[in-house]
Each structure stands twice: as C-alpha cells, then as structure tokens.
Amino acid sequence: MSRFWNPLIKKLVPYVPGEQPKIQDLVKLNTNENPFPPSPKVLAAISAATGEGLRLYPDPDASALKATIANYYNLTPDCVFVGNGSDEVLAHTFQALFNPERPLLFPDITYSFYPVYCGLYRQAFETVPLDEQFKIRVEKYDGLNGGIIFPNPNAPTGCLLSLDEIERLLKVNTETVVVVDEAYIDFGGESAAKLIDRYDNLLVVQTLSKSRSLAGMRVGLALGHPELIEALERVKNSFNSYPLDKLAQAGAVAAFEDDGYFQQCRDDVIREREALVDRLSAMGFEVLPSAANFVFCRHAERDAGELAAALRERKVIVRHFMSERIAQFLRITIGTSQQNSKLLEALEAILGSK
Ligand code: PMP
Numbered sequence: 116m117s118r119f120w121n122p123l124i125k126k127l128v129p130y131v132p133g134e135q136p137k138i139q140d141l142v143k144l145n146t147n148e149n150p151f152p153p154s155p156k157v158l159a160a161i162s163a164a165t166g167e168g169l170r171l172y173p174d175p176d177a178s179a180l181k182a183t184i185a186n187y188y189n190l191t192p193d194c195v196f197v198g199n200g201s202d203e204v205l206a207h208t209f210q211a212l213f214n215p216e217r218p219l220l221f222p223d224i225t226y227s228f229y230p231v232y233c234g235l236y237r238q239a240f241e242t243v244p245l246d247e248q249f250k251i252r253v254e255k256y257d258g259l260n261g262g263i264i265f266p267n268p269n270a271p272t273g274c275l276l277s278l279d280e281i282e283r284l285l286k287v288n289t290e291t292v293v294v295v296d297e298a299y300i301d302f303g304g305e306s307a308a309k310l311i312d313r314y315d316n317l318l319v320v321q322t323l324s325k326s327r328s329l330a331g332m333r334v335g336l337a338l339g340h341p342e343l344i345e346a347l348e349r350v351k352n353s354f355n356s357y358p359l360d361k362l363a364q365a366g367a368v369a370a371f372e373d374d375g376y377f378q379q380c381r382d383d384v385i386r387e388r389e390a391l392v393d394r395l396s397a398m399g400f401e402v403l404p405s406a407a408n409f410v411f412c413r414h415a416e417r418d419a420g421e422l423a424a425a426l427r428e429r430k431v432i433v434r435h436f437m438s439e440r441i442a443q444f445l446r447i448t449i450g451t452s453q454q455n456s457k458l459l460e461a462l463e464a465i466l467g468s469k
Pocket residue numbers: 199200201202203226266270296298321322323324330334335
C-alpha cells in the first residue's frame with residue numbers, strides 16, 4: 116500500500132476467487148465449472164468469427180445476442196443486458212440500481228462478492244441470517260432498504276426459493292430493486308424471468324459460465340424492465356462500451372441456439388448430483404438440499420478443513436471456506452461420473468483411515 120492509493124481502495128477487502136491450479140491431473144471440484152465441454156456448435160461459431168473481421172470493433176450493443184436471449188425468454192431485446200461475466204453485470208447493477216444511502220439487504224450466508232461491491236461503490240448494507248435449515252427467510256426482507264440481492268439457488272448453500280416466495284418478496288418491496296442472481300438456476304430451479312412483465316423492480320442476472328460450460332468466455336446477462344436495463348447501459352457506456360468481444364458474442368448466440376445440448380448436459384449434471392448426494396449421505400455427511408451444480412455438506416465427525424486438505428493430497432480439490440459460520444462445510448462441484456467416483460474413493464480412504 117502506498118500513500119498514492121485512494122482512501123477507499125485502502126479500505127477495500129477484495130474478493131478472493133477460487134483457485135485455478137496450474138497442475139493438470141487434479142480432479143477439480145472447487146469452482147462450480149461445468150464438467151462437460153461447451154457445445155461443438157459454440158466452438159464452430161467461435162472459429163467462424165475469428166479472422167480478418169477481428170480488425171474491426173465488435174457490435175457495442177451485442178444486438179444479435181440480445182435478440183437471441185430475448186427470444187429464448189420470450190421478452191423484447193430492450194429487456195436484455197449483456198456483460199463480461201455476471202460479476203461485471205452485478206458490478207454495473209450495484210452502481211446503477213441501488214440507493215447507496217439505505218442498506219442493501221442480502222443473506223448471511225451468500226455470494227461473498229456482494230459485500231466487496233458494497234465497499235467499492237460505497238453502498239450501505241445489512242445482512243439477514245438464514246433460517247435453521249440454511250434457507251433464505253423471505254419474510255425478513257420487508258423493511259426500508261436500498262435494494263435486495265440474493266442468489267437463487269443461494270451460494271454456497273445450493274438452497275432454492277420457489278417463484279411464489281420470490282413473488283411474495285416483490286409484492287412487499289415495490290419501491291426498490293430486487294436482484295435475483297440466477298447463476299445456478301438451470302440446475303433445478305425456475306427462472307424469475309417470467310415475472311418481469313409484472314414487476315418493474317425485478318432484475319434477473321444469469322451467466323453462461325455454469326450451465327452452458329463457458330466460464331472461460333465470460334458472458335453474463337441481466338433481464339428486466341427496459342428502464343432498469345437502460346440504467347445498466349448508461350453505466351456500461353461510461354465504463355467500457357465494448358464489454359463483449361466478437362468471439363464471445365458469436366459463441367454465446369450459438370450456446371442459446373443449441374438448446375438440445377444444453378438440456379442434455381444439465382440433465383447429466385442433475386443425475387450425477389443426485390447419485391453423489393446419496394453416496395455422501397451414506398458416508399455420514401449431512402448434505403443440504405441442492406438445486407445447483409454443487410453440494411454443500413458437513414461430516415458428522417470430521418473437520419472440514421482437514422478433509423479438504425486430505426482430499427487435496429489425493430489430488431481432488433473442493434472448496435472450504437474459512438468464514439466461521441460455514442467452516443464445517445465443504446462445497447463440492449458436481450463432476451463427471453469418473454470425477455465423482457475419484458472423489459468418493461478418496462473420501463472412503465480418508466474416512467476409513469481415521
Ligand atoms: N453469482 C454467483 C452466485 C456465483 O457463484 C458466481 C460465480 N462465482 C457468479 C455470480 C459469477 O459468475 P460469472 O462472473 O462467471 O458469470
């Protein structure tokens with residue numbers, strides 16, 4: 116830290132992303148990527164977009180992509196915003212759509228990027244504890260606030276709210292924006308996108324990183340009333356008017372067009388998750404009900420940090436959070452059946468060798 120730093124930056128505690136190890140032969144179940152490759156049609160679209168055309172700037176409005184997404188969700192293109200991963204879409208949302216002086220409400224436990232953005236954008240915030248079953252308590256979000264944000268399903272717990280519960284929250288909170296971060300919605304939930312025409316304060320944020328196997332490409336999106344989208348566009352055009360490069364735009368269009376491939380991978384992940392939950396439960400883990408591509412679980416007798424370290428020695432990496440309230444949990448991304456078998460074999464060896 117030097118004396119030249121902006122005082123705000125001096126106080127900022129940055130988000131620590133999950134590890135992207137350089138070693139190749141690890142079973143990597145720590146950052147919720149999809150274990151299956153992107154659709155071959157996405158790869159073909161990206162190759163077709165490379166070449167001489169890269170000399171020119173991309174479409175700053177990503178109109179083809181917005182039209183594709185609008186069609187997919189039965190909305191008009193002015194209800195769609197796209198950005199460089201949903202983390203960037205969320206950053207623009209924090210700048211554009213919350214009242215910084217009133218507390219933004221989000222759950223305690225949730226995606227740990229939210230408090231970081233609050234620090235960056237001087238956003239006041241308050242956290243609302245989960246219930247005993249680690250579920251979001253919708254009835255606790257009805258006070259005066261500067262906005263509301265939560266993932267559905269929640270991260271890192273994987274627990275899902277129904278659309279009825281979300282609608283209840285929207286009905287009592289009509290004066291501020293409610294952001295539903297649907298990074299994992301495709302793995303078992305119902306998108307709130309269908310509520311957009313009834314609630315002008317609802318913003319749904321999604322990503323192509325998880326269910327569409329494109330974390331490396333960085334495409335996120337927001338769906339909402341055109342006036343909310345216009346605010347996001349203003350921030351974008353004042354920050355980086357070309358957030359999505361040509362290859363990402365082409366690849367993302369193809370990802371939405373190849374719905375059959377998407378559904379097949381999604382169903383495979385869900386099937387693998389159900390099998391993994393059964394096996395982990397049989398080994399003495401309590402596994403929270405998950406609607407995501409990961410499970411959040413704790414062992415009745417063994418320390419989570421020690422389990423994570425022992426798995427790592429056996430070349431399997433899972434996520435262990437240091438934060439006190441969840442220090443007894445492991446978050447395990449659903450892998451292919453081979454990867455999940457390696458995880459289970461390693462766990463059997465570790466638990467058997469107590
Ligand atoms: N929201 C939640 C709840 C997440 O877990 C993640 C992934 N870390 C993101 C948003 C961001 O995903 P991306 O930037 O890859 O779209």
